[in-house]
Amino acid sequence: MATTADFKNGLCLEFNNDIYQIVEFQHVKPGKGSAFVRTKLKSLTNGKVLDNTFNSGVKVDTARVERRTSQFLYKDSVGFCFMDNSTFEQFSIGEDLVTGAEFMKEGQEVDILFHAEQEKALTCELPPFIELEVTYTEPGLKGDTATNAMKPAKLETGAEIKIPLFVNTGEKIKIDTRNNSYVERVK
Numbered sequence: 001m002a003t004t005a006d007f008k009n010g011l012c013l014e015f016n017n018d019i020y021q022i023v024e025f026q027h028v029k030p031g032k033g034s035a036f037v038r039t040k041l042k043s044l045t046n047g048k049v050l051d052n053t054f055n056s057g058v059k060v061d062t063a064r065v066e067r068r069t070s071q072f073l074y075k076d077s078v079g080f081c082f083m084d085n086s087t088f089e090q091f092s093i094g095e096d097l098v099t100g101a102e103f104m105k106e107g108q109e110v111d112i113l114f115h116a117e118q119e120k121a122l123t124c125e126l127p128p129f130i131e132l133e134v135t136y137t138e139p140g141l142k143g144d145t146a147t148n149a150m151k152p153a154k155l156e157t158g159a160e161i162k163i164p165l166f167v168n169t170g171e172k173i174k175i176d177t178r179n180n181s182y183v184e185r186v187k
Contacts, residue, residue: 002062004037004054012044014061015052019044019115019122021065027056044113044122064116072108080104080124082112091121098124100177102159103132126177131186132156133172140165150182 002011004027011022020041029035035056042049044065054060070082079094080101093112095101103126104110113122137153150162155175163182167173172186 001059003059004056007037007039012063012065013041014063015041018046019063019065020050023049065122066114066116067111068114069109070112072104072106072110074106082110082124085109093121093124097121100126100180103130103155103157103175103177103180105132105157128176128178129174129183130177131172131174132159134163134167134169137163137167137169139168 002013007022007025009022009024013020013022020043023040023042025037025039027035027037037054037056039052039054040049041052069085071085073081073083073090075081076092078092080098081090081092083090098104108126108130110124110126112124114120115122132155134153135156138151140151149165151165152160153163153167154160159180161175161180161182163173167182167185174183174186175181176183
């Protein structure tokens, strides 16, 4: 059990027969009336975001969630197969639980959230930044740098993103997996 005073970003709650993670919260003390906490909750089972208001001091049930580092092994008809880095146990999770699956390559380390009591995988998150090689892109023309022009590129995992004109085939680039965008070239 926790109260609204214990709220922080990332805290997991059991609410409305589901498990939610606090994305953001704000303590509000209006001039008239009692204080309350305005929250934005993300469901760990289906990914939907919910806005909810809790009266100040209300008790809520917290969910025990463990974050485990695992290594991506391969993809098959069941889903994605991972290996727990601490126990070397292999397990599979469905495609719907993996965010940014198009950027995963074999051997990639990811964080997987597990419900502690049920030993059930809730979500799989890639690191915020990963480095991948560009396998195909059109060559950029000299002098096309007046604007922030972008061109499509295919990466070693098969994903396609937009990159600047000066990046060529065979170069490694850094990608932000949170918004699927180009960050910089890697030397």
